[in-house]
Amino acid sequence: MGEAKGETVIIKKYANRRLYNTKSSSYITLDHLAKMTREGVDFKVVDAKSGADITHQILTQIIMEEETVRGEQMLPVNFLRQLISMYGNSMQGLVPHYLEASMEQFRANQSKLREAFESSLAGNPLAKLAQQNLAMFKAAASAFVPGLADDKPAAAAKGDDDELAALRKQMAEMQAKLDKLGK
Numbered sequence: 001m002g003e004a005k006g007e008t009v010i011i012k013k014y015a016n017r018r019l020y021n022t023k024s025s026s027y028i029t030l031d032h033l034a035k036m037t038r039e040g041v042d043f044k045v046v047d048a049k050s051g052a053d054i055t056h057q058i059l060t061q062i063i064m065e066e067e068t069v070r071g072e073q074m075l076p077v078n079f080l081r082q083l084i085s086m087y088g089n090s091m092q093g094l095v096p097h098y099l100e101a102s103m104e105q106f107r108a109n110q111s112k113l114r115e116a117f118e119s120s121l122a123g124n125p126l127a128k129l130a131q132q133n134l135a136m137f138k139a140a141a142s143a144f145v146p147g148l149a150d151d152k153p154a155a156a157a158k159g160d161d162d163e164l165a166a167l168r169k170q171m172a173e174m175q176a177k178l179d180k181l182g183k
Contacts, residue, residue, distance in 0.1 A: 009041060012048040013058070019045070034062050136167055 012020045021028045045058040086095050
């Protein structure tokens with residue numbers, strides 16, 4: 001798309017239901033708008049005839065497509081029922097602010113959780129063990145599929161190489177025994 005973050009892109013919606021990106025001078029689809037949203041591009045959708053801001057309507061339409069057409073349901077039925085029941089309620093005015101604050105908090109926690117997870121793996125002995133197990137599995141599999149273990153990490157220690165060599169030798173010996181038994 002090439003839209004810069006921070007600058008609001010104007011999208012015009014015509015009566016024939018076509019969307020026109022005034023910045024790129026091209027017709028776009030709801031999928032393009034969904035992608036722009038995921039990329040953090042700020043846009044405003046206006047009715048080409050009346051000039052009315054219809055961004056909310058278009059964003060809601062994108063959510064409906066995601067929920068139904070693509071089958072990627074994020075909004076639980078109970079949440080939808082509770083949301084619908086808030087329309088006309090005396091608390092209706094507070095709901096948008098609450099939902100915005102909740103989503104911001106969720107995004108902040110998501111970033112913190114990702115950072116914590118990545119940093120915990122760096123010094124985690126279980127992660128090292130998993131890497132060693134994967135290396136041993138590749139070594140064992142390479143006895144049956146030559147060339148599979150050629151992509152081993154450059155940082156593998158000499159002890160790991162010796163261990164892998166021993167496993168390869170054992171696998172080759174077992175294969176030879178199996179060949180003899182099969183004859």
